[in-house]
Amino acid sequence: MNSKAHVMSSMTLRRDAPSGGTQASRRLSHHGVTMVCWIALGPLTFWTIAAGSSASAQYPAPVDTADLVPPSVLSIAEAPFPEDVAAVDGPVTVLLSIVVANDGTVRDPEVLGGPEAFRAGAVEAIQASRFEPASLNGEPVEVRIRFQYVFQPPAPLQEARVDGRLEGLVTDVDGSPIPGARIQLRSSVQTGEGEAQFVGDDGRFVFDALPSGDYRVSIAAADYVAQEQLESVTIGEVTEVCYRLDAADLGASEGDETIFTAVGVIDAPPREVTRRTIRREELTQIPGTRGDALRAIEVLPGVGRPPFGGGEIIIRGSAPTDSEIFLEGIPLPLLYHFGGLTSVYNSRLLEQIEFIPGNFSARYGRRIGGIVEVEPRDPRSDGLHGVIEFSLIDASVLAEFPIGENASLALGFRRSFIDLIFENFLPDDIGVTQAPVYYDWQSILSYRPTSRDRLRFQLYGASDAFALFFDDADTSDPASSGDLGLSTRFTTLQASWNRQIDEDAELDVEAAFGPQTVDFGFGSDQNFDLLVNQFYLRTELRDRLSPRYQLTYGVDLSLAPFRINFEGPPLQQTEGAGQLAPVASADIVSTEFSAVATRPGLYIENEIRPTADLQLIAGLRFDYDDRTGDYAIDPRLVANWQATDIVRIKSGLGLFSQPPEFAESAPDVGNPNLDMIHSVHASLGVGLRLTEQLELTVDGFYKYLWDRVVSTEQGIEPFFINDGVGRIYGAEISGQLHASPELPLFAYVSYTISRSERRDRNQDAFRLFDFDQTHILALSGVYELPRDWSVGLTMRFVSGNPTTPVVGGIFDAQNNVYTPVNGRVNSVRSQNFHRLDLRVEKKWRIRNGQMALFVDVQNVYNRMNEEGLAFNFDYSQSQTLAGLPVIPSLGIRGEI
């Protein structure tokens, strides 16, 4: 029996009718021990505390004595189940009468009833328990109450160990614990009022022996703003959460809703070897990201850095196109505005971000790199809330509010300010037809028609556009003059339905539809227009057939009518291509065609727990691509072993497949007969949970790629073939320090050493991948200072990217340009990259809200990092292209 005070409880206030006083009852459950107490308060009004209340419920004032506050439990000592009692049929109750002193201690226990064998244990335990004393007119008072101590028969050990656990911390915004805060837990399949407990002096709480499923958690504390969160618990896993409550506005009138900024933290159940769940409230403070949680992916282990911070996601040495971003199971068409400036989805609407660098679940297909799963949250249902934020880059507004009893709505919009200043940075010979501007918008409607169903509708999108006019041709290419324009737009309507069929089965249905357009043009010779009307459907059923076996199966379908209009130099593989020739030297090709890309996928996963400590997940995925007529069957296996309370060992092996890009298989400019690209992932890792705050992980990985799509030699027909292979191997070490009341610092440290190589043709030797970065070190930390100040630093050190030397140029006499002669591909490296970012934020509490002022400085010491090489017109001279200089971004945010 666990002696820790892992209390599962449920409580509420309800009017009851025992005459002669106020009575409250509380049901508390330990491992095998249930305690029910009635709190009798003499001749005062009677109350009974018995079952869960709604999330925002406050203690109503007693009817007759408004200033009387009954004692509340702070901690209940656990009584051992008597060893000489062999078995009991059900709970055993010992009825006690106790005095709760005005310092919260218990004295003078009297046994009023109960089996003899249990009495001594109950008395001993109750004397070691602590209460928040009763108070009358604000002063602590001593009261005698009746307390019912109930022993539950101990559950079989094995059964207990396959339950899940939710544990965590409740603090104020400074990280100080809030003793006595009330946590109420209600299962999504539970129709009752759930269970509740009060946190102890250290602010911690634990709900143990929980069945797997989603839980709605309500957190309330006197003088703090209540909140409600949705958490998931999985058998055999610990879901750790941290709730940070804002102080209530004491100047507000009673009953006013006040704001809070607390967020839930959840370590999701792993279906992969390595799954890093990003804590939103931490990552929105990562310096250098301007509060953008999705930008903070860059500090995670295994994530490479694209030149100029261009927004491409490079995961464990994979090409950016090999990885996918999912928003609630649906691929997100675009992650960042203007190639990395800021993400297209408001971070304040995110519940969590999960980063899966490899060996991902069979749920995910059509990609051979890594996965980022972005989970939006439900809009707030406890009143109107809003956030307005201005920075030098953009401004955003977000509003969320309830609609009726079971629905809530969030609306967000953002617009950039770059267009207001852009012209000032351009040379005279470049005209601005349309200054760069981006927008994004989000709306989320969440509706819970029953306790078992959740419907969520989203409409979101983004638009980026700019258009310039180049009066004069570029120094080395006569084709680079005239209009340059780029616009990308997408709008997605997404609906999801989650149904908890019963305690063991859950159904997810997600569907999305929306147009995506890319329009690019430069001069008269380069045009690329793409229109995709993407339809995506995913249905997944998870059924726990026994405590040791869960079956998951699903289908996802990507149906994409698309139209491509291309005119320009012949398409070619850009990775490993070295310096490209000027457009003027190329024969212009064009194609225009429409088609429908139909890509169905089926998957099944068997999660087996041979023992409580061992989890095996065997998955199988089938994918078909009608553009190439090719299919793939990918088996995947993951094993997780909780070796000790501290050490977790994990490993995975699996196949992954991906269809070619649309353009690569397009007629006229590509090869419609291409096959799918494949890779095998193998990984082995160790996770160490050294303390409640400190975690370390070490992961090793190996990937082999084959059937990579590469250009034919010099672009002869059929232009693209599946002749490329690749190999990637490395190790990642990461540490996370979570904030605690004693040390309000959260910090990430990650180091990756890896090598990523490619071979384009059988006769070639392996060469380095364009973004092979041997060493990637990221340090990031934010320290919460008193008076609502916070300061954070992010430091990154990354090996320079490989580059292909240009050994000279050949004069193209027909077009009057030089074409570069590339040396050995990626045979030299740029200088190492390092950069320090700083973020300082100060908050002020105001009536019904708060304001924050922040400054986010990128590249504090103005390091001129080498991002590439520029060449003169005949390639006889070169110079380095420097990255972005120091960029301070000042912003202000207001919340109500």
Place this chain on the structure above:
Amino acid sequence: MKIVALLLLFSVSACEDNFDPPSLLARSRILGLAFSVEGDPDRTDPLRGETVDLRVLWAFPNEPLPLSFQGIACVALQTGFGVPTCDPDFGVIAELEANAPAGDMPVLTLRVPDDFPEGRELLLFGGTCAGGPVDTLLLPADGSFDTSALDVCERPEDTGELLQTTLPIPIDIADANRSPSLLVDMTLAGQPLATGNLQTGDACSERKDLPLLRVGGPRVALVVSASPESLEPLTPEGDVNPENEVLQVGLMITSGEANANFLLIEADDLIEDTTIRPAREAERSPGSDGSIERIILSVRDGRGGLVVQDVAYCLLEAEP
């Protein structure tokens, strides 16, 4: 695509390079190859069985230098990108070599074989040196080129260039291209530009026929125009609507900087202009007599036609 745009944005906003302007004629530079079919000198495309003369054109900032050329002609492999290559199925058609004393240009003579494959292009690849001979090791024996051997000249002090061009071999003479006409009008700061055998650096303060610019002076407009006849109609492959060819005017100047290195004269726009920035004081000291500065314009039709125009203006000392 996003990266291209982003890099472009950075390149235009924050990353000005420190290279010499490409328009600056500070050393001997290749201008191109001019083709002329024997017996029909305006025509640039030879038919099968015809002979074509190739002149190697250079620009010199000062005195001209002796020139040399070595190369080969072959059937071009149909490629999409990369260094041009001979089609190994056909071998080398001819090895070409020519030398010329200072002031002259090497002239190569090539006869197109009667059995030149239909629909294919002729590839000419070679090296040319200003000041001395081409390194004989450069000449490939089998039509493949060692592009890592980029020391074109025998003597390191000479200036060498690798060059290549492709030439269509039409079946019908009506499809053949003709060399573009010379530009019909050229003005600098509103004054006509002088042509003729003018030498960079010669005194010019007394010459009234030259536009006068001063060291450190403002940018002035260079206007060039072509006659409508210069733009031949052509029918792009796979298209039924005829278009006119586009003239590309390349600029080299012996001092200062041209705002653009290329002007594109399109069918409906027969005049193009750019600006010329006179040399700054630190760059040039023309002396009290002024100095002749030259502008070399190469006019291409993009189909093998090339003519060169050498014009001049007078650069005076900065305003006192």
